[in-house]
């Protein structure tokens with residue numbers, strides 16, 4: 001298991017590599033090249049420039065989060081083949097730079113959705129929050145504007161300006177697409193790309209839909225165990241795997257996270273784990289809580305134990321943190337609460353590991 005943290009290059013992050021290097025137990029970062037428009041090839045020199053910067057700070061760059069997928073691929077348009085060819089070329093370049101795991105998502109139109117990026121809690125901290133009715137009442141463009149307003153000037157990954165321009169048109173497009181067609185488009189992408197991921201030794205790790213339920217009539221597919229099984233069956237390679245995000249999947253109280261960790265972990269299909277807690281106000285309203293089990297509805301010990309028992313040897317990162325101690329940072333990605341989260345998860349892992357070794361069940 002390798003503990004890493006997300007970091008954004010080119011000055012687009014308030015957190016420095018030097019700070020991340022000082023978080024005990026963190027060996028690397030998950031990063032990206034956010035300035036390259038979706039669908040274009042990531043040039044090797046630019047990948048290497050970021051890698052060198054990361055390595056110079058004493059950290060590894062083995063995980064990329066994310067290379068986004070061009071909407072034409074998700075829509076299944078004839079132009080997808082060119083974008084898929086570009087994606088494969090990007091994979092080749094990432095492989096040359098020693099990248100081992102690629103987190104991506106296949107969510108239509110928008111990445112994650114929240115109604116508030118900085119909702120105050122009683123303890124004076126701020127969290128990202130989701131209120132279902134508010135989200136339904138805002139149209140996505142309004143939501144994008146509201147999010148931008150609270151992003152403190154940082155780019156919001158997954159809400160790139162070029163996506164926003166086409167949002168209304170794209171939402172309209174998907175209204176007539178069935179879930180089956182959407183799965184077909186996904187399979188087409190996977191069957192084209194996964195053989196190259198194998199060749200370049202990069203584990204593909206899809207991120208679940210966030211939130212994991214339908215919004216604005218858009219197809220949502222990576223939402224629960226059944227759908228994840230369907231996804232994994234689309235292409236049976238070990239290189240077609242998951243970013244198991246407990247926060248996204250845990251927004252749906254019907255999802256049994258430890259059971260998911262166990263099932264997909266023992267299949268060796270979890271390559272990356274995003275681990276955080278969620279605090280529900282009711283079924284579809286929630287705050288992104290601090291990582292500690294007592295702060296939310298997820299049993300973080302049970303989740304880490306299931307991951308451990310599955311023999312997990314992939315990458316793991318704390319997920320969105322609260323904004324605490326007056327920190328001014330990109331929503332969800334401040335230093336302090338994520339550093340606390342990382343060390344809480346490492347502490348759980350150490351305790352589980354030692355108790356297993358003591359029992360002599362795992363040598």
Ligand code: DNO
Nearest residue numbers: 066103104105111157158207
């Ligand atoms: C939000 C993240 C997502 C994730 C992408 C992966 O903060 O968890 O944006 O990185 O969905 O492609």
